[in-house]
Amino acid sequence: MTHARHLNRRQLLLAAWPAGAAAQAQEQPLQVLIDGSIEMPQAQFKNGEAVDGFQVRLAQEIGRRLGRRVRFRLVPRRRVPQMLADGNEADMICNYLPSWLPGPLQWSRPYFDDADLLLTATRRPPLARLQEAAGQPIGTVSGFVYPEMDAALGARFVRDDAPNALATLRKLALGRVDHAIVGRVVFDYLMRRGEVALSLHPPLVISRVKTACALSPHSSVKLAQLDAALAAMQADGSLARLVDRYR
Template structure:
């Protein structure tokens, strides 16, 4: 048998063994929840898929620092905490605080300043403290908690729920309500783009917040790993670049 024939025969004998070798393990995708009630700058959806926004780019950057692909799962606001606590295919959600999501969740280091603002239509008397709106209907987002207003107003906190902030702005413009509680980052983003359709008094700051990521206790990602990724993003400037993009 020629040398080339012997090499070919040897290659054929080795081939089954080579085919049986396992492929290198691929990193598991990081499944990030996004609340379906939010809008830009938090997230932009099309056909149920996240395409843009602060939460989208933040998650993609975290995935890059962890060396894991990211997939997004759009869920109803009221089910976020339950899904994170019980579903093995849900890893985390970002831009939240422990007071907003009850349950046995793990919380990352805070990474962003935000706040809750009370906005009031200019046609109504200006508000200087929360007590001024006792017994008056206030635009809120269904499923969201407002601990400061609840603590100050108690039973006199009259919520008028809407699916999102944009709907509340429309209700203010139409005169259906005179006040609304809004997230500072989202409100300022819309205001800068001329998407606030009425005259308002200067907002009243009712809470200053530092948001974090909520991690499922069932996640394959550990809290130290998540914190390390956020710390690395702060150190290399990538976190600032993501946040500045949506100011």
């Protein structure tokens, strides 16, 4: 009888451990990195706090569905890979691709359609293909990778980096470069708001992408949980409404 009671207590302790661990995980904030080089419609910060933008609202909705409060960290792009690999101060970052962010990370189901565009000012002849830009300075964003351009131009891909897409477009408008690479979603957003006056040829599509969230291998959030949250958002239309809000 004594032996049986001992086993029962041990079984109860073992059964309580996963629940206790799960409760502890729920109390931890979901630590979401925001790349410091992005801007609206992806993210907007005020006094160091995340206040708006697609990535901000997306992370907040994921956190709500996981039962986790969200803590945002605005960090330089170069720090993102190591912070996610370490997992001490970061659980995830969203709107990335594995080719942009190599490392031992877990990747969610893709959810967001975008494209990289090569823009050319009308003061120059239009480009029919990427190779025609070889050797010419091209406006780019510092820290961003452009594997298709690297493949097409190799050493003749001449980058002219700026801190973000808006600064890149302003350089194009001022004639400091004749070509620039920007994401379609950001470009459309800035053009609709008249942020920069540009006269452009029809853009060349460098690549079409479907981005995802990168999850730290040390995160207390499981990949299956993250995928389930995104799948539910796709199924109930909340993700589509969020995308439309920032188009």
